[in-house]
Amino acid sequence: MDPSLAELLAGIGPRLRRIRRDRGLTLDDLATATGLSVSTLSRLESGKRRPTLDLLIPLARAHRMALDHLIGAPPTGDSRAHLTPHRTEPRTGNPSVVVPLTAYPGRLQAFKQILGTGTGTGPPERVTHPGHAWFYVLSGEVRLLLGDRELLLGPGDTADFDTAEPHWFGPAADRPAEILHLYGPHGDRPRPGDQ
Missing domain, CATH: 1.10.260.40 (lambda repressor-like DNA-binding domains)
Structure with a gap:
């Protein structure tokens, strides 16, 4: 051997x-x-x-x-990150481009997300699902509908919420917004020391 x-x-x-x-x-x-x-x-x-x-x-x-x-396997192959963006086109609300930054199934996931301006039909549709979300606004303004609250977030602002609460987020203006988005599928919350 x-x-x-x-x-x-x-x-x-x-x-x-x-x-x-x-x-x-x-x-x-x-x-x-x-x-x-x-x-x-x-x-x-x-x-x-x-x-x-x-x-x-x-x-x-x-x-x-x-x-x-x-x-503890040693790294193999090309060590450069090859990010593959995915476009979403929801029935209501706003299209977005999602760039996964991690690929560990079942763990805390990190994404860069570009929230596009609305082409959907009808008002934003709040969704619920298991997990916990956190995002940081990189550029633009983000409108967050969380339960019965509406928040406007600008560059440097963060949101931290349980995704079991009805929510929706998208750009607040006619320009796209960019966010760094962390999501834990099992109620995981981002915290110092997570790796």
């Missing part, structure tokens, strides 16, 4: 133990979250059980980490 591969495999168990402990979880907590037995988790962390995908994928989901970050 390639020595660097052997070193990577040998380091997975201690890394898994460190991640679990850093998150304040017991083996019982992790067993409940993953469906794996305490014995299997213990053997995996001690290096007595070889890490396989059927064991690592539930752990990656439970920790909400990309698999390569979970195991």
